[in-house]
Amino acid sequence: MTATAHPNPREDLIVCPKCDAAYALVRPGPGERAVCHRCHTVLITPRRKAGMQIIALSVAILVLIVAAAIFPFLSISVGGAKNTVSVLDAALAFSDGPMIVLSLTTAALIIFIPLTRVLLSLYVLVPIVLDKPPARNAAQAFRFAEALRPWSMAEIFAIGCAVALVKISDLADVGFGPAFWLFVCLVVLFVVQDNFLCRWSVWYALGKPAKS
Template sequence: MQGATARCHRCGTVLFAPRNGAMTQILMLSLTALILMFAAIFFPFLEIDSHGLHSRSSIFDAVLAFDHGPLLPLSVAVAGLIVLLPLARLAAAIYVMGPMAISYRPLPHADLALRFFDAARPWAMAEIFIVGVTVAMVKIAGLAHVTLGPAFWAFAGLVLLIVLKDNLMCRMTIWKTLSERSRP
């Protein structure tokens, strides 16, 4: 039932809370986050000035900085956990929610995409990355002049959108809708 909430009698945790228009909202948040993700990857993330030396970098530059030698696994981890996995989760959300938000049947293998979306959640480290960068910038601020680039703000907005999108999702409602609309 729309607007009703099911809670655990023992601990009070919300088990089921469908919302009107939630799929459309999740789809729009996912599309917006996808656009912000591309801005966060390629625009300048931060600039550092120290004693006449100037450096500007993006997340893409950070991934490519370790692309050879013994630090290659670090480059792969940064690319995978900070860029590729969040992009794949956003793509999976759009793939699953897109048709259902406009009352169409789900696309083929939407159930697998939704399983991937849920399983990859703990490994998509965009939120952890932004916290780590913020702590590092506070430490570096005493040694050099640090300027936040547009990608930093895009990434911060992206993290907020991802958190909002994940909190809007009632997985039980999505699975139920997916199951109902998959039937011939």
């Protein structure tokens, strides 16, 4: 469904985060969507039991991120010499000297920022799904998690590595370790979680008065 524009200021308004168009708030039913008529940004996407599904996905992502950072990501064999490396090893390979800033930034973008977003999501969503008052500073935590979203690049890292490794496969024998396939699973779960999350619903739940 498409949200209906309203010309006069009202309390029950929703504003498009992309183009700032204001609409009279009409809540769609489960499975429906409220979409900005101007830029077609999805404004509200309610789903049945979405909260528990997002929590389950967040826990799965949390486990996968930790495992993907520890297990071997790839192995390279050249002239009888073979070496395996994990994601953390690769990210911190240049941690000595002037490249330390680049190494720490890489590690943050592919591991620590996605991990922080998942932990913040659990902190915000678990009390809401359990029908309890929001956690302390939950609104700020959710706002921070959303601000980190463009900088969470675990999936970009996995895709970029796959392309790069295909190109060097003629120079060496390259094998994908378990961490690579864990990152592939992370790509899928990140997309599913992002599609399941209705940000308006979260903000609405955080703004509701606590039950006595």
